[in-house]
Amino acid sequence: MKGDDRVKISVIGCGYLGAVHAASMAELGHDVIGFDVDEAKIRSLSAGEAPFFEPGLPEILKSATASGRLRFTSDVTELKGAKVHFLAVGTPQKAGEYAADLTYVDLAVESLIPQLSEGDLLVGKSTVPVGTAARLAARIDASGSGALLAWNPEFLREGFAVKDTISPDRLVYGIPEGERGLVAKALLDEIYATALSNDTPLVVTDYATAELVKVSANAFLATKISFINAMAEIAEVTGADVTQLADAIGFDARIGRRFLNAGVGFGGGCLPKDIRAFSARAEELGRGESVAFLKEVDAINLRRRQRAVDLVVESLGGQVYQKKIAVLGLAFKPDSDDIRDSPALDVAVQLHGLGAEVVATDPEAIANSARKHPQLSFTETVEDALHGAEAVVVVTEWKEFRELDPVAAKALVANAIVIDGRNCLDAEAWRAAGWTYRGMGRP
Ligand SMILES: NC(=O)c1ccc[n+]([C@@H]2O[C@H](COP(=O)([O-])OP(=O)(O)OC[C@H]3O[C@@H](n4cnc5c(N)ncnc54)[C@H](O)[C@@H]3O)[C@@H](O)[C@H]2O)c1
Numbered sequence: 001m002k003g004d005d006r007v008k009i010s011v012i013g014c015g016y017l018g019a020v021h022a023a024s025m026a027e028l029g030h031d032v033i034g035f036d037v038d039e040a041k042i043r044s045l046s047a048g049e050a051p052f053f054e055p056g057l058p059e060i061l062k063s064a065t066a067s068g069r070l071r072f073t074s075d076v077t078e079l080k081g082a083k084v085h086f087l088a089v090g091t092p093q094k095a096g097e098y099a100a101d102l103t104y105v106d107l108a109v110e111s112l113i114p115q116l117s118e119g120d121l122l123v124g125k126s127t128v129p130v131g132t133a134a135r136l137a138a139r140i141d142a143s144g145s146g147a148l149l150a151w152n153p154e155f156l157r158e159g160f161a162v163k164d165t166i167s168p169d170r171l172v173y174g175i176p177e178g179e180r181g182l183v184a185k186a187l188l189d190e191i192y193a194t195a196l197s198n199d200t201p202l203v204v205t206d207y208a209t210a211e212l213v214k215v216s217a218n219a220f221l222a223t224k225i226s227f228i229n230a231m232a233e234i235a236e237v238t239g240a241d242v243t244q245l246a247d248a249i250g251f252d253a254r255i256g257r258r259f260l261n262a263g264v265g266f267g268g269g270c271l272p273k274d275i276r277a278f279s280a281r282a283e284e285l286g287r288g289e290s291v292a293f294l295k296e297v298d299a300i301n302l303r304r305r306q307r308a309v310d311l312v313v314e315s316l317g318g319q320v321y322q323k324k325i326a327v328l329g330l331a332f333k334p335d336s337d338d339i340r341d342s343p344a345l346d347v348a349v350q351l352h353g354l355g356a357e358v359v360a361t362d363p364e365a366i367a368n369s370a371r372k373h374p375q376l377s378f379t380e381t382v383e384d385a386l387h388g389a390e391a392v393v394v395v396t397e398w399k400e401f402r403e404l405d406p407v408a409a410k411a412l413v414a415n416a417i418v419i420d421g422r423n424c425l426d427a428e429a430w431r432a433a434g435w436t437y438r439g440m441g442r443p
């Protein structure tokens with residue numbers, strides 16, 4: 001791509017999604033300016049440093065900022081002149097409610113409107129309740145800026161975010177009808193030229209479908225995880241093994257083995273809040289019953305965290321008070337430092353609440369966890385966590401935990417009891433080394 005041909009892009013909101021999107025778009029050759037109201041985040045990004053852990057991000061941040069294709073600002077007026085503006089601000093769960101909080105989306109759009117010029121394209125990436133795009137399009141029309149709106153939901157997974165952005169499984173464009181839609185599509189095609197030239201499937205549709213594709217994809221994934229966790233609950237009272245069950249049903253190509261790992265369940269900044277926001281929106285639309293099952297998906301999910309806590313208590317004869325428990329894992333999944341709605345951190349907090357002396361460790365998520373829960377004790381090394389522990393609970397399946405040597409680990413602990421909250425250990429090897437092994441839905 002030659003300098004003058006590059007599309008000038010702005011990214012509004014440089015959190016997990018926005019920072020990765022900005023750096024990846026620059027990596028693909030576009031001129032990008034990232035904007036965030038959080039000045040500390042902007043300072044870190046401007047220095048080429050990722051404010052969170054994401055494999056591959058530091059490398060592309062450094063190369064793109066050094067090449068001049070990527071810069072960051074906390075001054076919204078600097079977005080003037082960009083042709084395409086990606087909206088990537090947060091849409092968290094409202095406090096005490098299921099619905100999504102759209103405050104950040106609305107504030108960001110209001111601050112962007114004075115910077116827009118005729119023919120500019122605002123592209124929504126944040127996950128929003130269906131109907132939001134139509135409302136924002138009307139607001140932009142009323143502003144008289146002459147800008148257009150498209151909704152282009154994002155499906156990246158943390159831990160694989162750069163790869164997922166540069167080579168997505170599919171692209172979805174929600175665009176307006178008629179000529180304006182064609183203009184929007186042409187700009188998006190230019191931005192995603194690399195992915196499209198690699199035959200990435202493209203779905204071009206209306207706003208409502210694009211918004212619904214995103215939330216229904218997450219609802220499906222959450223349902224798949226809660227389905228297998230429901231089977232784990234049945235396995236627990238019948239002596240069956242849910243991991244073998246998952247393998248066996250997963251061989252059916254119509255079902256597939258992915259997202260059938262039973263354990264302490266799903267967490268993170270997306271699946272939990274997205275299924276709740278979907279339920280709330282469906283209720284507003286008078287169709288609450290259509291997705292009523294999502295409340296059960298949520299309930300099954302939360303029960304599994306409790307199950308891990310109960311297993312620890314049960315294994316210690318019903319009493320954890322003042323007993324040292326090693327909690328291996330804090331992040332909501334491996335290869336991430338994200339602790340938003342983390343089942344692992346929740347298990348640690350619950351055990352602490354029961355009076356246990358929790359010592360938790362995680363390769364990347366200690367700093368975030370300590371900020372949120374300073375009452376917990378943390379240690380950098382697994383060995384320190386294991387030393388003198390009366391029980392060990394594995395709640396995030398980091399490679400370093402999966403590959404622990406059960407013989408060496410046994411020499412450190414006071415009691416060889418392990419609760420495998422992610423079914424990620426070799427049960428036979430741990431038992432052979434003398435451990436009492438308890439998994440989630442497997443004997
Ligand atoms: N994290 C993911 O893996 C992922 C993947 C797909 C979709 N999403 C969706 O993307 C959105 C962002 O998620 P996230 O995980 O990056 O959240 P985040 O909380 O990490 O980042 C949001 C950022 O927006 C900034 N912000 C808030 N108000 C602003 C404003 N008015 N102007 C500019 N910046 C503002 C915040 O300071 C923050 O840095 C959500 O809707 C989420 O559901 C996230």
Ligand SMILES: O=c1ccn([C@@H]2O[C@H](COP(=O)(O)OP(=O)(O)O[C@H]3O[C@H](CO)[C@@H](O)[C@H](O)[C@H]3O)[C@@H](O)[C@H]2O)c(=O)[nH]1
Binds near residue numbers: 156157268269270333
């Ligand atoms: O078999 C499985 C698979 C996942 N999980 C858990 O499910 C959660 C979510 O995992 P994952 O989906 O890999 O993480 P996210 O990065 O939150 O990605 C989800 O949420 C994003 C934000 O909307 C979407 O873009 C992605 O497509 C969607 O996978 C984590 O706690 C995992 O431990 C399980 O318990 N069992």
